[in-house]
Amino acid sequence: MRSKSILVSAMAVLVVLGLCGSAWAFSGIGSGTEPEPYVITTVQQLQEMQDKLSAYYVLGGDIDASATSSWNGGEGFEPVGNITTGFTGTLDGLGHIITGLFIHKPSTDFVALFGLLRESAEIGNVGLADAEITGYSDVGTLVGYSGGAKISHCWSSGNVTGIESGSVNSRVGGLVGRSSEDSSILQCYSIADVTSGAWQVGGLSGYNGHGSVIIDCYSTGNVKGYHKVGGLVGDNCYPEGGYVKRCYSTGRVTGGGGGLIGYNFNGGVTYDSYWDINTSGRTSSKGGIGKTTAKMMRQATFVSWDFVEVWDIIENETYPFLRPFLKPIPVTIDIKPGSCPNPLNVKSRGVLPVAVLGSEDFDVSSIDAASIRLAGVAPIRSSFEDVATPVSDSNECECSTEGPDGFLDLTLKFETQRIVEAIGEVDHGDELVLELTAVLSDETRIEGSDCVIIRGKHKPLNKADFNGDGIVDMADFAAFAGNWLQSSIVEY
Numbered sequence: 001m002r003s004k005s006i007l008v009s010a011m012a013v014l015v016v017l018g019l020c021g022s023a024w025a026f027s028g029i030g031s032g033t034e035p036e037p038y039v040i041t042t043v044q045q046l047q048e049m050q051d052k053l054s055a056y057y058v059l060g061g062d063i064d065a066s067a068t069s070s071w072n073g074g075e076g077f078e079p080v081g082n083i084t085t086g087f088t089g090t091l092d093g094l095g096h097i098i099t100g101l102f103i104h105k106p107s108t109d110f111v112a113l114f115g116l117l118r119e120s121a122e123i124g125n126v127g128l129a130d131a132e133i134t135g136y137s138d139v140g141t142l143v144g145y146s147g148g149a150k151i152s153h154c155w156s157s158g159n160v161t162g163i164e165s166g167s168v169n170s171r172v173g174g175l176v177g178r179s180s181e182d183s184s185i186l187q188c189y190s191i192a193d194v195t196s197g198a199w200q201v202g203g204l205s206g207y208n209g210h211g212s213v214i215i216d217c218y219s220t221g222n223v224k225g226y227h228k229v230g231g232l233v234g235d236n237c238y239p240e241g242g243y244v245k246r247c248y249s250t251g252r253v254t255g256g257g258g259g260l261i262g263y264n265f266n267g268g269v270t271y272d273s274y275w276d277i278n279t280s281g282r283t284s285s286k287g288g289i290g291k292t293t294a295k296m297m298r299q300a301t302f303v304s305w306d307f308v309e310v311w312d313i314i315e316n317e318t319y320p321f322l323r324p325f326l327k328p329i330p331v332t333i334d335i336k337p338g339s340c341p342n343p344l345n346v347k348s349r350g351v352l353p354v355a356v357l358g359s360e361d362f363d364v365s366s367i368d369a370a371s372i373r374l375a376g377v378a379p380i381r382s383s384f385e386d387v388a389t390p391v392s393d394s395n396e397c398e399c400s401t402e403g404p405d406g407f408l409d410l411t412l413k414f415e416t417q418r419i420v421e422a423i424g425e426v427d428h429g430d431e432l433v434l435e436l437t438a439v440l441s442d443e444t445r446i447e448g449s450d451c452v453i454i455r456g457k458h459k460p461l462n463k464a465d466f467n468g469d470g471i472v473d474m475a476d477f478a479a480f481a482g483n484w485l486q487s488s489i490v491e492y
């Protein structure tokens with residue numbers, strides 16, 4: 001009897017220790033802080049966000065979420081954050097895409113990748129492609145309910161479905177179900193189709209109110225609901241300010257509502273925003289200005305919009321689109337023109353020459369030299385000279401020693417030591433891809449890459465290991481002193 005109760009007590013202690021002692025551990029890399037966020041590379045890790053709702057996360061690559069359709073007996077992904085404990089952390093998608101997220105919870109509220117966000121939550125730079133989301137109310141692809149969060153540079157496609165029928169506010173949107181309590185949605189778009197049998201249904205957000213703003217956004221999905229249905233926003237609620245600025249929508253609107261804004265309880269405010277009267281099938285809206293498809297494809301229609309930094313349009317061919325989502329144009333670069341392969345001596349105190357190669361289709365003089373970065377490092381010099389010929393880049397590290405081809409190249413010099421610092425720890429013989437980014441004079445982004453083969457060894461963490469041999473000893477002091485003497489006194 002006694003030994004049994006001791007055993008039970010011991011087990012209880014173990015259980016308590018187990019619960020307290022084994023703090024939740026993210027299965028990927030990172031520590032969940034702003035400088036060292038958790039790096040999500042799998043759909044399982046995406047789900048793990050629900051176990052630490054206040055951490056910093058980034059996406060380490062595109063995520064295939066299609067497996068979620070068979071999770072939880074067909075209910076799919078479990079929304080991160082709910083009414084009792086909302087997500088207060090940060091997710092920076094770094095431009096990556098989550099494809100095929102599936103949730104089927106037709107009688108549940110707060111349904112999306114993030115069910116509920118609280119103030120201080122920030123979600124940015126992430127795309128949700130081909131999402132299939134079904135919930136009851138407060139349903140979106142990215143967020144069900146945003147209670148004071150900041151959402152920027154996000155997009156979605158797929159289908160969002162809310163409550164089947166009812167004379168209730170269902171708050172269903174292509175990106176966000178409900179945006180409330182001073183939330184913001186900035187430079188986002190949705191092409192998802194949205195369906196609800198009830199009220200407050202919008203192409204981007206079902207509801208926008210209580211001091212919330214939507215700026216520089218658009219939606220093109222078809223929107224179907226019972227009442228308060230809008231191409232962009234279902235209900236833009238005023239008393240505490242629902243604010244829509246520089247937005248447009250083009251999707252077909254079915255049900256009681258309007259082209260851009262379905263309803264504006266007490267008069268929500270809309271500035272400089274437009275909808276397509278042809279494609280929406282609507283000539284009225286509770287906010288915004290209706291234009292024909294032809295006029296929606298002309299820059300002159302969009303009064304006071306920023307077509308330099310934020311928006312772009314191909315005149316008479318496209319609606320406006322957001323520049324931050326444009327993929328960079330690939331260009332050919334040649335590290336060490338004339339040399340193939342390209343050795344990088346990590347001890348070198350010299351410069352690393354790199355050329356951006358011109359061609360019949362690419363005039364290198366259009367590059368804004370101040371914007372050039374190689375592995376994040378700016379060049380110290382640039383000039384124009386025909387030094388090399390582009391090679392067909394079937395293999396990323398393919399290179400050539402071919403010289404001038406009649407097309408001017410942009411030649412650059414980078415301080416080797418700054419590049420070495422930027423690439424971090426490397427071993428002799430490592431082959432590394434270095435990426436060059438820049439913008440053209442018209443703000444179009446370009447990127448190119450070439451490979452180097454590391455000569456020598458570099459370990460950035462231990463500054464005392466001056467000669468980089470992995471051991472801190474007198475040889476380092478000698479190397480340091482020697483270098484100091486050289487750089488201070490000796491002239492070459």
Ligand SMILES: [Ca+2]
Pocket residue numbers: 334335336337338339340341342399400
């Ligand atoms: Ca080369």
Ligand SMILES: [Ca+2]
Pocket residue numbers: 357358386387388389390404405406407408409
């Ligand atoms: Ca050339």
